[in-house]
Amino acid sequence: MANMKKQAKDIKPSFEEVNQFLPPLVIITNDGQFYFHSAALVNEFPIFASKEMITEFLNENKFQIQKEISDRRNWGKKKGFSWKGFTFEIMINVVKESNGTYFGIHFFKGNPLVEKVLISNNEQILTEFLKYAPAAIAMFDKNMNYLCVSRRWCKEYPTKYGENLIGLNHYEVHPEVPEKWKRTHALCMKGAIEKKELDLLVRPDGSEDWFRYEVRPWYNDANEIGGIMLLSETITEIVLAKRKLQQTATLQQAILRALPDFTFKLRRDGTIVQHYFSEELFSKLKITEKLLEGANIQDLLPHDIVSLSLLKLKEALETKEVVSYQFKTTFMEEVIHFETRLNAINEEEVIVVIRNISQLANIQEELTLKVKELDEQNKKMERYIESNMELETFAYVASHDLREPLRTIGGFTQLLERKYAAQFDANGLEYLDYIKKSTHTMNQLIVGLLEYSRINTENFESREEIKTTLLLQEVIDDIQQTIFEQQAEVSFGYLPQQITGLHSKIKRLFQNLISNGIKFSSEGQKASIHISGLEKETHWEFKVVDNGIGIQKEYLEKIFLLFKKLQNNTNYQGAGIGLAICKKIVEQHQGEIWVTSEVNQGASFYFTLAKELII
DSSP, rough: OOOHEEEEETHHHHHHHHHSSSSSSEEEESSSOOOEOOOHHHOGGGOOSSHHHHHHHHHHHHHHHHEEEEEEEEGTTTEEEETTTTEEEEEEEEEETEEEEEEEEEEOOOHHHHHHHHHHHHHHHHHHHHHSSSEEEEEETTOOBBEEOOHHHHHSSTHHHTTTTSSSBBBHOOOOOHHHHHHHHHHHHTTTTTEEEEEEEEOSSSSSEEEEEEEEEEEESSSSSEEEEEEEEOOOOHHHHHHHHHHHHHHHHHHHHHHSSSSEEETTSSSSEEOOOHHHHHHHTTTHHHHHOOOOOOHHHHHHHHHHHHHHHHHHHHHHSSSSEEEEEEEEEEEEEEEEEHHHHHHHSSEEEEEHHHHHHHHHHHHHHHHHHHHHHHHHHHHHTTTTHHHHHHHIIIIIIIHHHHHHOOOOHHHHHHHGGOOOOHHHHHHHHHHHHHHHHHHHHHHHHHHHHHTTSSHHHHHOEEEEEHHHHHHHHHHHHHHHHOOOOEEEEEOOEEEEOOOHHHHHHHHHHHHHHHHHHOTOOOOEEEEEEOOOOEEEEEEEOOOOOOOGGGTTTTTSSTTTTOOOTSSSOOOSOOHHHHHHHHHHHHEEEEEEETTOEEEEEEEEESSSSOO
């Protein structure tokens, strides 16, 4: 073939004369590319008037032509064909030359029977295609009147005409069609093919819809443009979804960049895929974004921290759960504590959030020191008690040395709860609650201890004659709420008309004993307290009897000791100081106090008060 072309160039007139006798023919290469066409092809098939149209035909029908070529049984056989409104037959033959194999495509005018079958088939195919096509398709004549439409078109662009659009003018049916689209239609009527992936249409009611479309001309049998075909798809929901997704992604990135945390996306091997750093962090760390692009944590962190991080990264990928750990490192001569959380987002990547918790860690360390200091002060307090240290000195220690660290612990505990409670897990919250309760209990102990110590400091020169019944009525009035809530009964026997002593202390003595009787009542039984007196030679003897849970015999001697609390049950609140105070008050009034009891049989408290106090 190459030789033929060379000879053709040498004797061009002879070749043209020969070419006039060649049948309508296109010669193509082995891979389907255009090589040569005869003059008769253009004369008999005007649609192939240019090389570009022949190339378009070969490209659009490449699959079917290659199929015909690949099956030798099809060589030399005619096949019916239709393209751009033309019906014809083709026959493929092989042409061999020294430099390769070529194929000749012979074109034949279609016989009436073939044309009828092809046209009939094409019309049926077109009808079915338009009926069930998943896209909105409409075909118009040169005046933009509807020739045919798909059901999807009628669904996406509903009008009062329903599916009865054939013959109607497109611009009258849809007066909202913008001028820019009309100009596009006019260009396509002249042969242009227009495509757009995204375009906006504002409806008459002000609503907006987004479209993508393709407009191309269609040709009649004379290879003339008969109108245009419009393929369109409403993609408003897709556009809005993408916008929302973009807004969400933008918001997410803005939030991540605004947080004072180091946030990464890491691969399994520790490579940084993406990072979300605020400008403040970049400035503080004195690094650039370029430094982090494609970097590996092995290049950025100390070896021991890298080993731990890769281990935790693997754990997060395998468990698909949030994995956290803490570490500290020195940066710019400052020790910084970090908490790291990792969560898998797929099989190979995790999101890592690193937070600077130095402030929290420092508070925890200071709190630990304060707790240790308090523990040491508690030990001192025990030594003070055991060595019978002077109560005034002891009270000073309690009010100053003990309460100061206690206030600090309380303050730090409130600070932790207010600022960092959201960062604690269940165990952390439980520990925080334990510290609060322990601090409250310790404060109660100190308050009771101070009260106990002040008993010695009151001046007995302020003693007076006290009306016994009036004093007990004051006590009942003060604890009336407790009596009412517990449905307790308080009764009296014989009582002396008056006694001598400090009014506030004797009132506290009776109040403690009556309150104890109510507090330690038996479950399911109303508390019953009975108070009576007995005159002795030098003392008044009083008896306070309850029907409560009673006391084991081995504790009868210990019950009046300071901080001796026999009931550990949380139902019985107290610091174990009340009876010790009672003992101290009785002793100051130069009397004695004791108790008799059996378990579940109630208790009887006895005490004596001197008729005349010797100062």
